[in-house]
Amino acid sequence: MKVYFFKHTAEARRARRIAFTKNPPRPPRLRGALVALTIVLNAACGDTTLLDPMERQPKFKAFAANSQYEDGRAMRQPPPGTVPRETITMRPEITLGTDRKGALVSAIPIPVTRALIDTGRARFEIFCAPCHGLVGDGVSPVATQMSLRPPPNLNKQPRVPGNVFQVISLGYGLMPSYAPQLTAEERWAVVAYVEALRRSQTATLAEAPPDIQKKLREETP
Numbered sequence: 001m002k003v004y005f006f007k008h009t010a011e012a013r014r015a016r017r018i019a020f021t022k023n024p025p026r027p028p029r030l031r032g033a034l035v036a037l038t039i040v041l042n043a044a045c046g047d048t049t050l051l052d053p054m055e056r057q058p059k060f061k062a063f064a065a066n067s068q069y070e071d072g073r074a075m076r077q078p079p080p081g082t083v084p085r086e087t088i089t090m091r092p093e094i095t096l097g098t099d100r101k102g103a104l105v106s107a108i109p110i111p112v113t114r115a116l117i118d119t120g121r122a123r124f125e126i127f128c129a130p131c132h133g134l135v136g137d138g139v140s141p142v143a144t145q146m147s148l149r150p151p152p153n154l155n156k157q158p159r160v161p162g163n164v165f166q167v168i169s170l171g172y173g174l175m176p177s178y179a180p181q182l183t184a185e186e187r188w189a190v191v192a193y194v195e196a197l198r199r200s201q202t203a204t205l206a207e208a209p210p211d212i213q214k215k216l217r218e219e220t221p
Contacts, residue, residue, distance in 0.1 A: 120193030
């Protein structure tokens with residue numbers, strides 16, 4: 001019984017020595033440093049600027065106050081003569097609807113493609129159809145409330161493209177300018193779609209492409 005107890009005690013001591021060698025106790029200071037490092041790393045997960053100071057970029061947000069200027073506003077007006085990078089220059093036929101002599105252009109100055117027509121339709125149905133109607137005939141719920149000067153029927157007669165462009169750009173009568181909402185290309189897209197609408201209301205079967213003619217004949221009883 002004593003021998004067994006001695007062997008058991010010796011094995012237990014040997015096991016404790018091995019465990020101590022593999023996992024020695026940490027000094028109190030080391031434990032504190034590890035705890036502090038853990039806290040810093042956890043904080044860094046929420047605020048990455050602790051590890052990357054370049055992410056700290058102080059700035060004034062839109063409509064913020066800034067006492068550095070006399071008007072107290074952070075937002076500044078651009079220098080005189082500044083134009084957006086995407087602004088079209090030296091092409092008055094595109095931006096004004098007139099040639100270099102000031103005459104209204106008689107043709108759309110950008111390529112008329114199916115994509116342009118589709119863009120024109122989308123913009124027309126958003127900005128124009130509420131008053132002029134979906135087919136441009138001036139029939140719409142809004143038009144019924146405008147007895148003094150109802151919107152004109154856009155399908156009655158051909159209009160010079162440059163004139164239609166200027167009406168969209170500058171406004172006319174009760175119609176405001178849509179230049180702030182539509183780019184020059186989008187305004188020309190609307191012009192192209194208005195012309196397509198006009199032709200669609202008075203077109204004959206012979207004017208349609210052959211495949212459309214065939215389809216229409218099949219649909220006609």
